[in-house]
Amino acid sequence: MSSETKERVLQWLTGSDTCFLIGAGCSRCAGKPLIGELTTNVLAKVDASIKTEFDGLKAAGTRPTTIEDLINYLVRYQNILQTLRDADKHAVKPAWIGDALHSIKKEIVENIADSWLDSTVHARFLQRIANRSTKAGRDIFTLNYDTLIEATLDKLRYQYVDGFRGSRLGWFDPTIFEEAPTCMPNFRIYKLHGSINWLREKTGHVRRSVVSSAADITETVLVYPSEQKYLQTQFGVYETLFGKFRARLRAPNVNNCLVTLGYSFNDEHINEAIIDAVNATGSNLTVIAFIGPDVKAIEQQTQLKEIEKRCNSRFNAYVGNSFHVGDALDATEAKILLEAELWKFEGLVDYIAGVAA
Numbered sequence: 001m002s003s004e005t006k007e008r009v010l011q012w013l014t015g016s017d018t019c020f021l022i023g024a025g026c027s028r029c030a031g032k033p034l035i036g037e038l039t040t041n042v043l044a045k046v047d048a049s050i051k052t053e054f055d056g057l058k059a060a061g062t063r064p065t066t067i068e069d070l071i072n073y074l075v076r077y078q079n080i081l082q083t084l085r086d087a088d089k090h091a092v093k094p095a096w097i098g099d100a101l102h103s104i105k106k107e108i109v110e111n112i113a114d115s116w117l118d119s120t121v122h123a124r125f126l127q128r129i130a131n132r133s134t135k136a137g138r139d140i141f142t143l144n145y146d147t148l149i150e151a152t153l154d155k156l157r158y159q160y161v162d163g164f165r166g167s168r169l170g171w172f173d174p175t176i177f178e179e180a181p182t183c184m185p186n187f188r189i190y191k192l193h194g195s196i197n198w199l200r201e202k203t204g205h206v207r208r209s210v211v212s213s214a215a216d217i218t219e220t221v222l223v224y225p226s227e228q229k230y231l232q233t234q235f236g237v238y239e240t241l242f243g244k245f246r247a248r249l250r251a252p253n254v255n256n257c258l259v260t261l262g263y264s265f266n267d268e269h270i271n272e273a274i275i276d277a278v279n280a281t282g283s284n285l286t287v288i289a290f291i292g293p294d295v296k297a298i299e300q301q302t303q304l305k306e307i308e309k310r311c312n313s314r315f316n317a318y319v320g321n322s323f324h325v326g327d328a329l330d331a332t333e334a335k336i337l338l339e340a341e342l343w344k345f346e347g348l349v350d351y352i353a354g355v356a357a
Contacts, residue, residue, distance in 0.1 A: 005333045012288045013352050014129055017253035019139040022149075023290055026263025026345045030119040032146050035109055039067040042107040050100045053092070063266050066137040067104065074101055101150075109196050112146045116210075118155040119148050121346055124353045126152060130185035135305040137186040141245050143263065146299070151157045153187060160187040162208070163187070163241065174240045190241050192270070205239050242273070249277030249285055260289040262345055265317075271307065286314050288328065290343045295319030301325070318342065 012018060019160075024034050029251060033041060035104035054070045078097045081087035087094050126149075131138050142149060153160045159181055164170035177188055199209050245262050258274065265271055278285050301323055308315045308325045316326030321341050324334045342348040 002333070003330065005336075008329075009351060011255075012257055012286075013259060014350075015255055015257060016131055016134065016136065016253075017255040018129075018259055019248055020129070020141065021258060021260040021263055021264030021274075022140060022142040022144065023261065023342070024144055025264075026122075027144050027262070028145050029150055029346050030117070030146075030148050032144070032148070035066045035068065036064065038111055039065075040110065041111050042067050042104055045102045045107045045110075049096075050103065060266075063264075067108070071101065071104060072105075072283065108145075112196050114147075115155045116147060116151045116154075118152040121349055122148055122152040123156055125156065125345075125349045125356065126156060127189070128138065128349070128352045130158065130187075132185050135181050135184055135186065137181055137188055139190070139248050141190045141192055141248075142192050143267070145193055145195045147195065147197055149176040149189055153189075158185055158187060159183050160189055162191065163237075164208040166208075168210055172206045172208075172237050174244070177244065186300070190244055192238075192241055192245060194238070242269075246273050246277060248276065250280050250283060252282065252284065254284060256284040256286070258285060258287045260287070260291075261348065262292075263289070264291055264294065265289070265303065265307065267340070274315075275307065275310050278314050284329070287316065289315070289317040290348060291317055291319045292343045293322060297322065340343040 024032070028034060035182060043054060051068075053073070054065065054067075055063045057069055059065045060069060074097050077092060078094065078101075081090060081092075081094050083098070084090075107262060126221070127159060129138055142151065150160070150162065161176045162177070163172055163174055165173045165176055195208070197209055198206055200206050249256075256275075274287060277283060278287065289304075291300075291304075300319065304315075304317045304319065304325045308317070313327055316324070318324045318326040318334065318338055320343055321338045324338060329337060340347065342351055
């Protein structure tokens, strides 16, 4: 790869106008399960009746059914039953749904929670992308509900905000995102799928607490991954965070760039937000995606080419070490970049951290 091209790639990854969308693939290096493994682990521990409901679900598109699909189904069913005068006439009872969701959430916590452990790979990444020349800070949107990023930022002693004020029982206050930082470097962390340490009180308010195991979940309700998060607007947590995501993608920055890492573009809510932002009036957004290979490579390539088409060639994806879409690099340079396998989070970190900050 020519030095000019490498400099261009590094500009995508470390430029002051770059923001990040991080998916489950970036937590694998720290021993966190991918969604398929998490699904298997959870179903192995919950009651057989819950697995029966899971087995009855249709797959979404080309990807296998996951535990998140089961949660979506149960929450939707729960919402429907709440509109009926006599919900007990249905085979699936309201009380059973509540118990099932609680069991699933406890198993998710058991699989993901830790004692606030940091990650050396994440530390190298955060050190390299830290914007030290301005107080503007760095925006990281994450679909993961583990706490690796926060724990690592603590270890590095980097300032960050995550939408909560306070400490052990922090409360959600989105105005904290708008406050001027007091030091550099600093980060803004937006957890679009919630977090294992977010607990919903009986009042409906969300707090950030300390959750190191399922034993920490008692009377409060864990905020869990579900498409229903976009509909839960009473207290505005998910609505606010997703609005911040849309607004950041539409920022009028001259070199506005979204880099996605560890995200396979299987969430239509996220995909549509990205596509809408690229096509917004006056948008400068360019998308650079590093994506792991899918066993259904043809369907994956077709999907990504369709997204590129809808994004007027401002969507660029480098998939495994096999193919790319988009024309940000010519074919020769793209092939060399693919061979670097930057879809592996550790590989990407080595790539950017090998250059002096």
